[in-house]
Amino acid sequence: MLIGLYNYWVVVVLMMIGFYIVIAHGNLVKKIVGLTIFQTSVFIFYISMAKVDSGTAPILKEAVETYSNPLPHVLILTAIVVGIATTALGLALSVRIKEAYGSIEESEIQQQDNLIQQAHTQHSIDDEASSEITDSPKNGEDEQAC
Numbered sequence: 001m002l003i004g005l006y007n008y009w010v011v012v013v014l015m016m017i018g019f020y021i022v023i024a025h026g027n028l029v030k031k032i033v034g035l036t037i038f039q040t041s042v043f044i045f046y047i048s049m050a051k052v053d054s055g056t057a058p059i060l061k062e063a064v065e066t067y068s069n070p071l072p073h074v075l076i077l078t079a080i081v082v083g084i085a086t087t088a089l090g091l092a093l094s095v096r097i098k099e100a101y102g103s104i105e106e107s108e109i110q111q112q113d114n115l116i117q118q119a120h121t122q123h124s125i126d127d128e129a130s131s132e133i134t135d136s137p138k139n140g141e142d143e144q145a146c
Helices: 003-024 028-050 071-101 106-145
Strands: none
Touching: 003 028, 028 071, 071 106
16 A cells, blocks of 8 residues: 555655755755755645546547546646746845855855844944934034023
């Protein structure tokens, strides 16, 4: 019984491998590879579910009673094209991130973002302090004039 369901075992193994890669690795390219493996497992699962035992191609013949539905296979072809486009976009974004940050490791990108955010916060605090300092003498001068 278990051997007859080998395609489902393959789906489960590929799905867990892809999920583990996405969770465990901080490298953006490795995450994209993990998502692609996960996506492939979904394709195999969907095709396995669509298979009809003793079904033939949907061509009308007098001796054939059971036909396979071609729609799931057509949908998987569309999903493969969308998956390729998504993978290409993810890789293009990884290249752009590498150009901007000099790394594709999540921890290094997060550290640089934190430093930039701290610098912006410090800059805005400095701007507020300098505007208060420049506003204070004017207020004092107005009081003396009265």
